[in-house]
Amino acid sequence: xxxxxxxxxxxxxxxxxxxxxxxxxxxxxxxxxxxxxxxxxxxxxxxxxxxxxxxxxxxxxxxxxxxxxxxxxxxxxxxxxxxxxxxxxxxxxxxxxxxxxxxxxxxxxxxxxxxxxxxxxxxxxxxxxxxxxxxxxxxxxxxxxxxxxxxxxxxxxxxxxxxxxxxxxxxxxxxxxxxxxxxxxxxxxxxxxxxxxxxxxxxxxxxxxxxxxxxxxxxxxxxxxxxxxxxxxxxxxxxxxxxxxxxxxxxxxxxxxxxxxxxxxxxxxxxxxxxxxxxxxxxxxxxxxxxxxxxxxxxxxxxxxxxxxxxxxxxxxxxxx
Numbered sequence: 506x507x508x509x510x511x512x513x514x515x516x517x518x519x520x521x522x523x524x525x526x527x528x529x530x531x532x533x534x535x536x537x538x539x540x541x542x543x544x545x546x547x548x549x550x551x552x553x554x555x556x557x558x559x560x561x562x563x564x565x566x567x568x569x570x571x572x573x574x575x576x577x578x579x580x581x582x583x584x585x586x587x588x589x590x591x592x593x594x595x596x597x598x599x600x601x602x603x604x605x606x607x608x609x610x611x612x613x614x615x616x617x618x619x620x621x622x623x624x625x626x627x628x629x630x631x632x633x634x635x636x637x638x639x640x641x642x643x644x645x646x647x648x649x650x651x652x653x654x655x656x657x658x659x660x661x662x663x664x665x666x667x668x669x670x671x672x673x674x675x676x677x678x679x680x681x682x683x684x685x686x687x688x689x690x691x692x693x694x695x696x697x698x699x700x701x702x703x704x705x706x707x708x709x710x711x712x713x714x715x716x717x718x719x720x721x722x723x724x725x726x727x728x729x730x731x732x733x734x735x736x737x738x739x740x741x742x743x744x745x746x747x748x749x750x751x752x753x754x755x756x757x758x759x760x761x762x763x764x765x766x767x768x769x770x771x772x773x774x775x776x777x778x779x780x781x782x783x784x785x786x787x788x789x790x791x792x793x794x795x796x797x798x799x800x801x802x803x804x805x806x807x808x809x810x811x812x813x814x815x816x817x818x819x820x821x822x823x824x825x826x
Contacts, residue, residue, distance in 0.1 A: 545813025551806035559625040562618040582615035586771055598791050605791035608783035616771055617795045623772040624803060627684070627757040631691040632749035638692065639699025640742050644730050646700070647707035658704070664697045673756055677765045684767040691756045699745045706738045740817050747811035751804045758800050773800050 562581050584590050589610040596606045604613035646657040673690040680686050710716065711734065719729050760766055761774025762781070773796035780786055780793045 542813045542816065544809045548806040548809025548813065551802055552810065555621055555625065555803055555806070558618055559621040562621055582612075582618045584612040584615040586616045586619040587611065595785065595789055595792075604795050605789070607779060607792055608785060608789070613776075613792055613795060616776055617773070617799060620772045620776060620796065621799070623684075623767065623770050624754055624757070624799075627688060627691070627772075628750040628754040628803075628807075631688045631695065631753035631757075632746055634688070634692045635695035635749050635753070636699050636742060636746045639696035639745070640703050640735075640738075642696065642700040643703025644707050644734065644738075647704040648711055648726065648730050648734070654704075657700075661697050661700050664694060667694060669694050669752075670756060670759055673760060674763060674765060677760055682760075682765045682768055684770060687757055687760055687765075687767055688753075690760075691753050695749055695752060695756075699742065699749070702741060702745060703738055706741055707734055710734050710737055740814065744811055744814040744817075747807050747814060751807040751811070754800065754803055754807075773797075 558581060563586070564580055590602070590606065590612050594606070594608050594610050596602060596610075598605045602612050602614065604617065606612055607616070642657050642661065646654045672694055673687075676690040676693070677686055680690075707730075716729060716733055719733050724733070757766065757772060758774030758777075761772045762778050764778055764782075766772055766775045766778070776796040777793060780789060783789075786793055
């Protein structure tokens with residue numbers, strides 16, 4: 506092995522170590538903020554409960570052709586969410602049904618627990634896709650500039666001019682209500698905020714010495730964007746991912762409340778839609794309050810986590826009251 510090759514290998518190893526040090530430093534920063542941030546701790550605790558419920562509320566069955574398997578065999582829900590368990594329809598809370606029953610005699614608690622999984626799927630998948638698109642649009646736009654930046658930012662400006670919920674409602678109504686279509690409608694608008702903030706951050710990073718050094722040694726554009734610059738804007742991306750989860754859940758609940766939710770899949774918004782359809786909004790408080798409170802707590806938990814991440818991105822907020 507020549508001296509030049511050994512030196513190049515050592516430089517490459519040093520750069521990898523530096524990248525991992527930056528990533529670990531970002532995690533240590535958030536851990537340090539989280540130790541003193543009761544709001545962030547509360548958000549993580551609430552979200553962990555929702556994750557537990559979402560995973561274990563109902564058995565998870567996976568089927569591939571004629572082969573199927575139950576991954577999670579037990580259930581937190583005391584009854585089948587769609588099963589009629591009370592012959593007289595609407596019933597208030599009791600020992601057998603702590604949150605009462607619906608107009609069709611179904612257990613509200615079982616429906617509430619089962620609906621958590623749909624909320625998690627829509628929130629996480631839609632947020633991940635929206636942030637993925639937005640982050641890539643932002644970093645490509647800022648890095649290349651010129652006509653690339655002009656085109657991508659004009660597209661972003663157009664999307665910013667489209668009202669979020671009315672567009673999602675109209676699109677799902679046209680293309681049909683399904684889980685994929687609901688997520689698609691949400692993602693189609695939700696990426697715009699991430700694109701703007703990532704672009705502004707990358708513009709401030711692309712002229713810094715570490716990027717110039719990477720160019721000097723012949724690093725490709727892809728490597729500079731995603732290996733050098735991306736880790737430095739990851740805390741900001743994580744912040745917007747947290748907020749995107751909250752907005753996706755609100756959008757799905759709104760669509761389901763209007764009867765445009767995924768058919769055959771119960772969600773918190775779908776539960777409120779069923780209450781309204783049964784004309785029991787004023788009468789059956791035990792039916793309408795639980796999904797409304799669940800939506801509120803979920804969105805609050807994600808915003809609490811987002812606020813904690815915001816203190817990592819903007820250290821000045823750590824000392825604000």
